[in-house]
Amino acid sequence: MAAQLDMPPDMPPAADPMARGARPDRAGSREHLDVRLDGVTKAYGHLVAVDDISLTIERGEFFSLLGPSGCGKSTTLSMIGGFAEPTYGAIYLNGVDVSRQPPYRRDVNTVFQSYALFPHLDVYENVAFGLKRKHVDRKAIERRVRDMLALVDLTGFHDRRPAQLSGGQQQRVALARALVNRPKLLLLDEPLGALDLKLRKQMQLELKRIQSEVGITFLYVTHDQEEAMVMSDRLAVMAGGRIEQVGPPDVVYDSPATEFVAGFLGASNLMAGEVVERGGALARVRLDDGLVVQVARGRLGDRGPRVKVGVRPEKIQVLPAGQPVPEGRNSLEAVVAMTAYIGVSHQYTMEGPDGRSFSAYAQNLGTGPHPARGDRVRLCWHPEHTFVVEPSAPRAAEESSA
Amino acid sequence: MSGRGKARAGAGSARAERAPARRRDRRIGKAAVPYLLGLPSWVYLLLFFLVPLASMLALSAAVGDPIVGYSYGGHFAEFLDAIGQYHRQLLRSFYYGALATLVTLAIAYPAAYWIAFHGGRHKSTYLFLIMLPFFVSFVIRTVAWQFILADQGFLFGQLKSWGLISDRFYILSTQWAVIGGLVYNGLAYYVLPLYVAIEKIDRRVVRAAGDLYADPASTFLRVILPLSAPGVFAGFLLVFVTDVGDFVNAQILGGPGTYMVGNVIQDSFFVNQDYPMAAALSSILMFLLMVAIFLYARAFGRERIQEYAA
Numbered sequence: 001m002a003a004q005l006d007m008p009p010d011m012p013p014a015a016d017p018m019a020r021g022a023r024p025d026r027a028g029s030r031e032h033l034d035v036r037l038d039g040v041t042k043a044y045g046h047l048v049a050v051d052d053i054s055l056t057i058e059r060g061e062f063f064s065l066l067g068p069s070g071c072g073k074s075t076t077l078s079m080i081g082g083f084a085e086p087t088y089g090a091i092y093l094n095g096v097d098v099s100r101q102p103p104y105r106r107d108v109n110t111v112f113q114s115y116a117l118f119p120h121l122d123v124y125e126n127v128a129f130g131l132k133r134k135h136v137d138r139k140a141i142e143r144r145v146r147d148m149l150a151l152v153d154l155t156g157f158h159d160r161r162p163a164q165l166s167g168g169q170q171q172r173v174a175l176a177r178a179l180v181n182r183p184k185l186l187l188l189d190e191p192l193g194a195l196d197l198k199l200r201k202q203m204q205l206e207l208k209r210i211q212s213e214v215g216i217t218f219l220y221v222t223h224d225q226e227e228a229m230v231m232s233d234r235l236a237v238m239a240g241g242r243i244e245q246v247g248p249p250d251v252v253y254d255s256p257a258t259e260f261v262a263g264f265l266g267a268s269n270l271m272a273g274e275v276v277e278r279g280g281a282l283a284r285v286r287l288d289d290g291l292v293v294q295v296a297r298g299r300l301g302d303r304g305p306r307v308k309v310g311v312r313p314e315k316i317q318v319l320p321a322g323q324p325v326p327e328g329r330n331s332l333e334a335v336v337a338m339t340a341y342i343g344v345s346h347q348y349t350m351e352g353p354d355g356r357s358f359s360a361y362a363q364n365l366g367t368g369p370h371p372a373r374g375d376r377v378r379l380c381w382h383p384e385h386t387f388v389v390e391p392s393a394p395r396a397a398e399e400s401s402a
Numbered sequence: 403m404s405g406r407g408k409a410r411a412g413a414g415s416a417r418a419e420r421a422p423a424r425r426r427d428r429r430i431g432k433a434a435v436p437y438l439l440g441l442p443s444w445v446y447l448l449l450f451f452l453v454p455l456a457s458m459l460a461l462s463a464a465v466g467d468p469i470v471g472y473s474y475g476g477h478f479a480e481f482l483d484a485i486g487q488y489h490r491q492l493l494r495s496f497y498y499g500a501l502a503t504l505v506t507l508a509i510a511y512p513a514a515y516w517i518a519f520h521g522g523r524h525k526s527t528y529l530f531l532i533m534l535p536f537f538v539s540f541v542i543r544t545v546a547w548q549f550i551l552a553d554q555g556f557l558f559g560q561l562k563s564w565g566l567i568s569d570r571f572y573i574l575s576t577q578w579a580v581i582g583g584l585v586y587n588g589l590a591y592y593v594l595p596l597y598v599a600i601e602k603i604d605r606r607v608v609r610a611a612g613d614l615y616a617d618p619a620s621t622f623l624r625v626i627l628p629l630s631a632p633g634v635f636a637g638f639l640l641v642f643v644t645d646v647g648d649f650v651n652a653q654i655l656g657g658p659g660t661y662m663v664g665n666v667i668q669d670s671f672f673v674n675q676d677y678p679m680a681a682a683l684s685s686i687l688m689f690l691l692m693v694a695i696f697l698y699a700r701a702f703g704r705e706r707i708q709e710y711a712a
């Protein structure tokens with residue numbers, strides 16, 4: 001992770017961090033360019049699995065494709081790996097169009113979700129497979145395989161067959177088998193999906209460590225938003241074959257570009273309304289129930305007039321009903337409907353005016369009593385913590401409910 | 403017989419469930435269940451394999467004839483006689499059998515591969531088509547080939563009348579006709595185990611080979627072929643053993659110069675009624691086949707075979 005610092009993850013242009021599909025334009029600097037997808041589309045008959053995706057991934061980056069099952073992540077990965085041809089568009093690796101190249105000619109390796117280890121070969125032979133096909137000389141193969149197996153902590157397992165390994169060990173063999181070839185790009189399709197939670201958390205850190213050690217570009221596919229946030233330098237949220245937003249995890253989390261992203265990446269409270277005032281540092285949005293909410297002008301962009309404003313549950317402060325609200329905050333009255341104590345925090349579900357449900361997380365910092373069910377409370381949050389999205393197109397809405 | 407075996411096996415497990423207190427008894431009952439379940443097969447083996455085998459071995463060391471009767475005893479001279487008189491046919495059987503099995507493999511593998519990987523939705527149709535000729539009796543099928551290959555039959559006769567092949571050309575009663583017949587008759591028995599083995603190969607593993615720089619040729623050699631080894635192995639045994647012991651093809655498609663040991667055995671039994679000689683030849687054939695299979699299994703690694711099968 002620390003080693004990543006000399007390769008700064010590429011940030012979206014500062015002016016509009018929320019721009020949909022924000023992507024850097026570095027066409028000039030071939031040096032840094034690793035993977036570029038240009039209008040890539042894949043159709044299976046009438047079904048469009050991947051719909052006009054354009055994306056650039058920098059060398060050495062840990063990049064994730066995040067999205068619900070069936071949104072086209074694996075299809076995108078297969079096209080980059082060479083197992084499927086794009087119906088339209090082109091894929092460039094290091095500036096070279098590889099769209100029609102068979103997989104064995106591409107400098108790309110894959111860690112498959114099922115691992116797909118060769119059952120008839122032992123661990124050593126599995127890992128040496130790619131190098132042998134590339135006719136690397138024997139001595140070098142031996143050294144590289146041994147080093148790689150040490151890196152993934154499998155020294156002493158050389159003679160085992162895949163069937164004699166645990167899931168986690170098989171996973172590491174799959175990783176070693178791909179990494180030992182020093183590909184320009186490593187594709188990982190939900191590589192931790194088959195592991196139990198504890199092992200998965202452990203492997204997330206392990207993968208991150210290995211990636212920073214070898215410095216290879218990782219393109220990681222997952223439907224687990226936490227996994228994507230923990231590991232990625234940048235991520236792309238996908239839905240229905242399209243990219244909804246690209247950016248570093250914190251930017252995507254704090255400033256979701258679409259309603260779908262707001263709902264998929266973490267929880268959020270969304271309220272529909274209309275922009276009533278754009279001037280000044282703070283814009284004003286009148287919610288459908290009449291309440292007026294202030295939004296930092298930069299976060300509104302040119303959206304509107306119909307918008308949805310949102311706030312993350314942990315950004316909401318829960319105050320007793322009578323208490324004065326700090327200056328300049330958005331606030332509303334609500335009744336506590338449910339509380340859940342989860343150790344580090346309290347999670348509240350509240351009923352606001354109009355019967356709308358709100359959720360808020362509060363760290364257990366204070367010493368006093370916590371609001372209880374039925375209490376009247378005042379919720380407030382900073383205008384800077386208020387984000388704005390376009391109301392979702394029906395397609396994205398479908399996806400999020402699926 | 404098998405009914406009783408099953409009933410007893412059932413009784414064993416029922417008793418095991420009825421008396422939880424008698425732990426020890428229950429454990430013994432449980433341990434016995436697999437053996438009891440195996441009982442019908444043991445009885446079957448004993449009755450239809452070991453008994454005839456023993457009587458054959460006894461007969462091979464006997465002297466006498468069907469009219470006078472036999473005196474059983476250590477008359478092992480019959481074996482030397484058998485080898486002395488018929489070693490050519492024995493060798494020929496193994497030669498034809500090996501050659502025919504290899505040719506069968508060469509034809510069956512691409513067919514099975516194609517059906518398994520490219521058969522799409524029609525896999526079972528293709529398999530059925532391969533099986534189709536085998537719904538006809540073995541002998542009829544072979545006689546059909548006799549018609550097709552006859553010197554003046556509709557195939558060669560026509561070709562000869564057009565002057566495309568020499569008038570003296572013939573194939574019946576040569577070793578090629580016999581080997582061809584063996585190949586034809588063994589084909590389905592090789593395609594099926596090969597198909598099962600190839601079909602079972604995980605496509606994701608094949609994909610992984612492509613991902614790891616294996617071109618189609620080395621994907622086949624390094625991944626598909628080794629993973630289909632159980633089918634190659636099983637089919638080889640099945641086809642080779644039947645081919646070596648075959649006599650129908652040599653009888654219908656071959657001539658005196660292509661006699662195999664199966665023909666000699668058949669003649670000894672039914673023509674010469676020299677039962678000890680027939681029994682001795684059968685014993686020798688069986689022994690040689692067992693040695694061949696043993697060497698074959700050693701060479702191609704039983705351990706690997708068992709592993710994939712699991």
Ligand SMILES: Nc1ncnc2c1ncn2[C@@H]1O[C@H](COP(=O)(O)OP(=O)(O)O)[C@@H](O)[C@H]1O
Binds near residue numbers: 049
């Ligand atoms: N070979 C295929 N033939 C037809 N449809 C496919 C094929 N592969 C994927 N799809 C469809 O494309 C869509 C995207 O699939 P996929 O990329 O596997 O999604 P994800 O990996 O995000 O779960 C799904 O609706 C899936 O059913």
Ligand SMILES: [Mg+2]
Binds near residue numbers: 070073074075
């Ligand atoms: Mg997938």
